[in-house]
Amino acid sequence: MTPQTTLDPITGSLVDERFLADIPRRRERPAWVLNESLALVGAWEPLFHRRRLGTTHVDDETFYAYEHSEQFVKEILAIGANLLVTAYDKNYYVDEEEFVLKQQLAGHCRKHGLRLGVYIRADNIYSEVFVERLKTDDLLARQADGRVPRYGSQEWRKNVCFHKPGNIEAFKKSIRRAIAELGVDMLHLDGFGVGGTESHGACRCDACRQDFTVFLQRRWGGDPKSCKRRFGHTCLEGIEPPGHLILPAIPTGRVTDPVWQEWVSFRCTWMARVARIISEYVYELNPDVAILGNSGLGVRENCALLEGYDAATYCQYVDMMGNEDAFQAHMGPEGQVIQRARQHKLVEPTGAFLWNYMQHGPSERNLRRQLSHAAAFNRGRTACMGFSFACYDDFRTNGGVKRKFADWQKQNWAHFQQLGPVTDVAVWRESRAMAFAEPITYATAMRLEQLLIEDRVPFHIAQGEWPADTRVLALPNLAFLDDARCARLAQFVEQGGSLLVIGQTSSLDGWGRRRSDFGLRAILPPEVRMAGLAFDQHIAGANDPIKPGRETVGDKDHWPCRQVGKGRVIYIPELVDPATQPSLFNADHTYNFGLDLTNWRVPEKADEVRKALAWLLDEGPSMRVKSERGVLANYYRQSGTGRFYCHLVNLLEKAVPEIVFDMDVPAGSQVASVRVISPDGVDAERHRWEVAGTHLLVELARLDIYSVIIIQTT
Ligand SMILES: [Zn+2]
Structure with a gap:
């Protein structure tokens, strides 16, 4: 049987670029972002919001005045920071009394040479102050059950949907005002995402549904034959966005349902579209204005499925990517080596930098460690230097230590410029394969990366292209690989590259259809066989569809290897035992984004992996x-x-x-x-x-x- 080809330009990538083609891409990164350090102090909650939250101080007006004073600006410069992000627009609301303070602050910043950014959060609307507008304008997001999703416990902050044009227009208006009236250097776009978080009230409003239908029609409507092979029928207008009533509301394993796949691709495409609209708009207004976008970078989480963005695409449109995880550099409670090497390596190939919350705390040594880790992995950009004391951790704490570090960096700044990776091993987190992957694929990537981190192997995380100096590519259970990707991998090996192939890699085509044999058959050791499938039909009831077959992996201890031309290939049947993995869901079926250290450790068979890598690297790492x-x-x-x-x-x-x-x-x-x-x-x-x-x-x-x-x- 000949494998059916899926070399389809439509399904070739997660983001369908044709939906962006009407927005010419002209923006380049502002020179100052590339040439200067990015050491940032935040003061980004507006006073009105602190009050509404109930987290303010008796002396809040005095403190807020301080955050707009010349003294504040001087104190920020004194710790060696070069950028302040001040409060401005929280969910489309700008308090005019506060805005007067912003204008004064902008003057102080210009006078003393401190760069100024403003905080804008546009994915919710501050509903209490927009009663009239919400009566007339259609702006709000809707869950599948028709309810309006909110920002966690802050229920007055109602989610809006960027498929509704009024929201983009209001977002642009706010950006224009910040650039025109305050002359800002940076926009901090928090919650810069489209459609919300799956299982936590993601949008299924009528505008989303209509755009999804248009998306399907444009991709499949012109080719009834492919359409039928894809969906089983050609009635595209009848296909609804998935995730209605069943709980959890997202696939818990592989995303093989074609409508779910299209939905993930639709979300990632729209995120890219909105990011391009906004970044091009900023560029038009002032090409020197930088963008910090935050959509919450994840390394264990499937962000394409959950948040609807593709990191490699997203980071093309922002200069700094926000990260709010709690994996600050330290030795964990059980001796785990906790760090953000992966997060930095995910962002680095696009040329963007990472911004992290850093909990500096009172310990001087911890502060120096966090600054050092950021400098080492973020090409010198230490990013988070603390906050105004009335917001979060006071930036002035251990200010002398921060200043000393910043001065040292300044002296040696030439060494933090124009840096590229050294790649002996690249872990291929291929965007599309990862977007449709089951959780064990993420666990596999995490464990393998942890070994590379702990063993200090020069490595890189590739999502699309891998660097030219890559010697070994690791494929962490990438079941979904289309023929084109398999051909690229075979070519890589034929040209002398080596592969570490794990688990079900290439057992499915790009659509997730099971192949008769591995897509990488030509380069795999001959004794590697496709896993059989076991079905648990007895648990199927009238309302409980039969679950997909489980792959039955044979001898997990035998890792076949093979020389192919100048390249080498090793096959590992299973790197992480699925039984070791915790559930990813809370009791209420929402996705659990809590701190989880399960996979911040090397694989159980670490020594065997080391031996395998040594053979693949021939004479070892460079x-x-x-x-x-x-x-x-x-x-x-x-x-x-x-x-x-x-x-x-x-x-x-x-x-x-x-x-x-x-x-x-x-x-x-x-x-x-x-x-x-x-x-x-x-x-x-x-x-x-x-x-x-x-x-x-x-x-x-x-x-x-x-x-x-x-x-x-x-
Ligand atoms: Zn919507």
């Missing part, structure tokens, strides 16, 4: 660091200078002695010099180095928290 567990390394090459970097960050509570770094000097290059710089003082810079043949060895006497090894090659 850069290595020998030190204690809990020391992280991130490697860069600098464009045009011949410099390589090894950033070392110590998560442990004490300094570690004797760190050994070694690298293979790239063919045709020579090491001219080695330097070590550190914000922790000269003691953390002491080192010796030598080159033997093509091998560079650097011995660092002591790592306190952060040291950077700079290798100049010629």
Whole structure:
């Protein structure tokens, strides 16, 4: 039987670019974002909102006046920050008395050279102050049951739907005012998403439904034959958005239902469309205005399914991506190595930077660790420097430590510019395959990445293209791979690349239809066989559809390998036992976004994975660091200078002695010099180095928290 081809341009990518084609893409990142540090202080809750929330102070007016004073601006500059994000528009409401203060603040910022951003949150409307408008304008989102979703317990903040044109117009109007009347440098667009969070009141309003029908008709209406193969029939106008009554309201396993797949793609496409509309509008008004977009980056969560965005696309339209997770760099309660290496690596390929909440706390060492981790993984952008005290953690706490770090960065700023990754291993979180993947795929990627992080292997997370220097590609149970992607992978191997293939990778085509044999058959070891399916029909009742078959994996301990031309392939039947995974849902069937550390650990068979990687990498990684567990390394090459970097960050509570770094000097290059710089003082810079043949060895006497090894090659 010949496999049926699905080399379909329509289903080739998660975001259907044809729905964006009417908005020319002209915007480039503002030069200042690329050239300056991004060290940001936040004061972004408007006074009216603090009061409405019931979280304000007796002296709130005095405190709020301070947040708009010259003293405030000077104090921010004094800790080494260069950017303030002030409150402005919360859910379309701007308090005019507060706005007068903003104008004064903008003057102080200009006078003292502090960049100013404003906070805009546009995915809800402050319904209490828009009674009349809501009587006449159709703006609100609707859940499948017709109710209006709200922002958690703040029930007066009702969700709006960007499929309704009035919301985009109001959003633009607010942006225009900030740029024209305040002359801002940055827009912090919080909650910058479309359609809400699935299982937490995602939109199913009439406007969404109509646009979804148009989406389906444009993609499938012109080709009845493909349409019938896709949906079983051609009645597109009868297809409703999925997720009505059944709980949980989203697929809990693989997304194989074609309507769910189309819905995810529709959501990601509309998010991209709205992001492009807004970013192009900002560019038109002032090309130097930067955008911080927050739609909540996730590494364990399927953001395409839950939030309706594709990170690789989204980050093209924002200069900083917001992240609100709680995985700040530290050793966890059970010795877990907690960090945000993945989050940074997901954003980095687009050229955007990451903004995190950082809980600095009172500990000086913790503060230095957070700043160091951000500098090492975010190409020098420390991002979160604290908040006005009447909002959250006071930015002035340990201000001297922050200033010292910022000054050190300023001195060494040339080393944080034009940095690109060093990629021995790329974990392929292919956008579309991940969007339709079951939770175990995320667990598999997480565990494998954790090993690469803990072992300090130069690695990268690719969502579309992988970097040109990739030596090993890891495919973390990517069941959905169309023929085109399989062909690209086969070509990669034929040209000398190596593959770590895990689990059900390529067992389905791009639509999720089960193949008769793996899409990667031509390069897999011959003894690898497709898993059988086991069905549990006995649990099917009249209202309980038969569940999809479970794959029965045979010998999980045998990992076949194969040389293919110049490339190598290893197949791992199963990396993570599904039985180890917790439920992803709360008791009320909503998705559980709570802190979960299950997969912040290396795979059970870590040593076997290490052996497999060693074989795939032939002579091992191109850069290595020998030190204690809990020391992280991130490697860069600098464009045009011949410099390589090894950033070392110590998560442990004490300094570690004797760190050994070694690298293979790239063919045709020579090491001219080695330097070590550190914000922790000269003691953390002491080192010796030598080159033997093509091998560079650097011995660092002591790592306190952060040291950077700079290798100049010629
Ligand atoms: Zn809607």
